[in-house]
Amino acid sequence: MVLMIVCVCNRINCKSVRNAVDAGARSPKAVQAHHGCKFQCGKCSCSMGEIIAEEMDRRMPSPALIAAE
Numbered sequence: 001m002v003l004m005i006v007c008v009c010n011r012i013n014c015k016s017v018r019n020a021v022d023a024g025a026r027s028p029k030a031v032q033a034h035h036g037c038k039f040q041c042g043k044c045s046c047s048m049g050e051i052i053a054e055e056m057d058r059r060m061p062s063p064a065l066i067a068a069e
Helices: 014-022 028-034 045-059
Strands: 005-007
Touching: 005 014, 005 045, 014 028, 014 045, 028 045
Parallel strands: none
Antiparallel strands: none
16 A cells, blocks of 8 residues: 655655544544644645545445335
8 A cells, every 4th residue: 555645744644644534533633633733834634634535435334225115
């Protein structure tokens, strides 16, 4: 697995973002807090948000299909 640097200012990679989601982070700000840092330039916020959304979608159970009457 190739690790992508998401936050250059705080040296946070995509695996670190996923680890923060595992620990309960649900926003880029919460990911930063999980790692004990704060945004510097903020350019990583969108990328973190996308990774968080992907992880949350991946973890959601598929909705049950209900037959129409």
